[in-house]
Amino acid sequence: MEQFFGIFRQIKELDLPKTEILPPFEGVYASFYADSFQRFEGDIGWYLEHMREGRQEVLDLGCGSGRTAIPFACAGHGVTGVDLSKDMLHRGRSKIRSIHPKIDPNITLIEGDARTLDLERTFDYTVIGGLTIPLLLATEERRLVLATARRHLHPGGVLLFDYLPTIPGERPSESHFIIPTGAPGMRGFMLLGCRRNPDENYQVTNLYTELVSSLGQTRRFLSNTACTVLDANELGAELTGLGFEIMDSEDIYMDDETASAAGTQNWPMRLVACRVLS
Secondary structure: OOOOOOOHHHHHOOOEEEEEEOOOOHHHHHHHHHHHHOOOOOOOOHHHHHHOOOEEEEEEEEOOOOOOHHHHHHHOOEEEEEOOOOOHHHHHHHHHHHHHHHHHHEEEEEEEEOOOOOOOOEEEEEEEOHHHHOOOOOOOHHHHHHHHHHOOOEEEEEEEEEEEEEOOOOOOOEEEEEEEEEOEEEEEEEEEEHHHOOOOOOEEEEEEEEEEEOOOOOEEEEEEEEEEEEEHHHHHHHHHOOOOEEEEEEEEEEEHHHHHHHHHHHHHHHEEEEEEOO
């Protein structure tokens, strides 16, 4: 699978000075993703509707900056959020302290790898949101994370997650967006591109950012993410093999602003609730 395509590959080959290649959820892109998706709440209400009344213990895998973990804690649930990105976790802890100081006893954010995590305890719910499942490109990686979710659930516990489903008859497509952006003392733009190939079940998003200081100094950043587009029957078979039973699912759509910020067209995102079989 290609990492950089089209103009992004050309920019990379130019090897311009002050150009950094960043992981997608670190540095300036940690702020971008946190701010872009913070507004999107379409999945949060669905997850909360599928949780029982009263305080529940929730494990949020791939919690990022707390977009879902914080609302769960505000609803009175006990939340343990896990993520690999130090930058995203830092932003989450800052938000908890400044915006939601009263929920501190309800929420804990820790650094960890969802593929190998073992907290030696179980929860009522495990949530894997923010398209974390599609970001796991290798089938074995996805199974490891789903197995982690299963390992941390009580008997009868519930897994809630999202993924990008295949769309019958979809054709390959490519889209581009330009977004004004900035940082303290700097201003600039971000170019995003998304190439989606349904025949090979993937989509790649490329990002290029230029920031210029008041003194005219320029910094450049390149990054990319890749997602799998999953067949519902194949994913269902994986879940059954891990001891889950699908209870409910629903397709939702990002608003146009969030979809554009993500560098995608407005494709459906499927929400799934499944319980551990006794």
